Amino acid sequence: MNQRYTSPACPPSGLPNRLKSLSLLLLILLTALPALAQQVLPRISVATRSDGLGYVLRFHFTSAPDSFKVFQPTADLIQLAVYADDVVTDDTQLPPPGETIQAVVANTIPDGAGFNIQLAAGSYYLARAYPDANQRHLLVALTRASQRDLAILTEGMQPINWNPPDADSLAAADETGTLPDAATLDSLAAVLPETETPSRDFNGRRLRTVIIDAGHGGHDPGAIGASGTREKDIVLTVAKKLGDYINEYLPDVNVVYTRTDDTFIDLHERGRIANRAQGDLFISLHTNAVTQRGAYGAEFFFLGVARTESALEVMKRENSVIALEDPATRTRELTEEELILYELTNVGYMTTSQRLAEKMDHQFTQRAGRRSRGVKQAGFIVLFQASMPAVLVELGFISNPSEERYMRTERGQAILASAMFRAIRDYKVALEENGNY
Incomplete structure (x- = not known):
């Protein structure tokens, strides 16, 4: 919601400079509050791992999320749940379709966001999520694996429906x-x-x-x-x-x-x-x-x-x-x-x-x-x-x-x-x- 701030009437000329400074500081803080409450994700990037064994997806959060969890229900789908208050993904710059990582889709969930990472058919990678050293960015490492490894991991699994029917x-x-x-x-x-x-x-x-x-x-x-x-x-x-x-x-x-x-x-x-x-x-x-x-x-x-x-x-x-x-x-x-x-x-x-x-x-x-x-x-x-x-x-x-x-x-x-x-x-x-x- 947009907030409009109307400046107060000009104070008397004798008002101390310190009070003017405090008023200006209060104005700045009030204007910044909505942004501080949000967990913004400007972009998601993809890079080839330096060891040549796969890829790393970087989620460029502006502050560290509360918690996260990665799921792998099928060989070609990785799902990431990120929990934080008011996660904003509307303007997130998503990585372009690639030969292996074909799409990344963001979904709104209660208390956070859910991401679907779609891999190309016949691509077999194990996923692991962890925070970067700066503690703000979240990394998902994909490590090349065998078809058998993925079959064992995903047996009987079903993808998460990020928007199930609500209780009401x-x-x-x-x-x-x-x-x-x-x-x-x-x-x-x-x-x-x-x-x-x-x-x-x-x-x-x-x-x-x-x-x-x-x-x-x-x-x-x-x-x-x-x-x-x-x-x-x-x-x-x-x-x-x-x-x-x-x-x-x-x-x-x-x-x-x-x-x-x-x-x-x-x-x-x-x-x-x-x-x-x-x-x-x-x-x-x-x-x-x-x-x-x-x-x-x-x-x-x-x-x-x-x-x-x-x-x-x-x-x-x-x-x-x-x-x-x-x-x-x-x-x-x-x-x-x-x-x-x-x-x-x-x-x-x-x-x-x-x-x-x-x-x-x-x-x-x-x-x-x-x-x-x-x-x-x-x-x-x-x-x-x-x-x-x-x-x-x-x-x-x-x-x-x-x-x-x-x-x-x-x-x-x-x-x-x-x-x-x-x-x-x-x-x-x-x-x-x-x-x-």
């Missing part, structure tokens, strides 16, 4: 009974479960029991959104949908819930339920919340010492539930020494948990079209109590009005549950095919 349009369709158009149905079909698990050779290891833990409950509502949506209600509904998908499409897997109604369960008891059921996986569902309403995206945690400040904050919020427990049986806080000892003695569980979290991260971004803030580790009490691979999922920020609306809709809940189901299904296939988990 889906909710409106539900309320009016109006069926979505063909394009919307195609988008939904891409994220809902498939009806069959691919057959694989069995190696003797099985995924028999999955424990699904809906966080909070009873007198603990969890986080509450601006519209009054309660975390405990969202996660219970999504937990049941996830369990329904497993029961329908993986009938040989037993599903156990830590709660099936609006009941408060102590953190240590949730782990005991999982252990008594001899669970093979423990999935704890939550929604995130911060005072910054613009925060957006899912997060996936496995147990360990928190490595980042943001992971530590999420851990503190989820562990604070112990204040609502009966003082006589209250779960105690974990010490850093206990977490370090856990890391040293449970490498297998940690590795498996991290891989499952990465599969969920992949499904949320690649198939469900949701933003992910990545896979992290932190000292969650509820994960510590479960003697099995365990992942805590923050489905999204209930403090963000847009994500709150999305998680409140039946379709949004189905898509989130479906993404987690696909990750569990893929984990099961990998486990029973070669036992490398």
